[in-house]
Amino acid sequence: MATASCSSRPGSDVADVFAALANPTRRELLRLLLERGEQPVQQLADHFDMRRPSLSEHLRVLKDAGLVTEQPVGRQRFYALRPEPLREVADWIGPYERFWRSRLADLRDVLDGLPDD
Structure with a gap:
């Protein structure tokens, strides 16, 4: 089964971000x-x-998913958020959000139509 590719990160996919x-x-x-x-x-x-190696592993996963950038400056490594892959997650979730908003609006309409007791 193929997964959708993230256009902002050639060679990786949305599954990496999730x-x-x-x-x-x-x-x-x-x-x-x-x-x-x-x-x-x-x-x-x-x-x-947590120990530094554990944190570094978490940062590596984020970097590999394209969610952060790493910039070495002297002996330090600086990390910054790279939000573009989150747009793809939001795009994937969007239809489900619209589905549930519609269902909840329908439920609200039904409940509003019930007589007050």
Whole structure:
């Protein structure tokens, strides 16, 4: 079964992005980068109770999925959010969101039509 390719990351697919987002630590890393901008790995590590190699593995998964960039500066490595793959996730989720919004609107209409007791 073929998976949809992400046009912003040739050779990778949406499954890589979903796999990266499946982990709460990686989602928290993305949140930190969204809210605080580019940060060195040590500054990111200060937010987690884990060994540095474990954090580096999470960052590698995010980088491989195209969700972050890594920029070496001297002896440090800076990470920044790369949000483009999230657009593809939102595009994939969109039809399901519209489906449920429609169903909930229908339910609201039915409930609004019931007599008050």
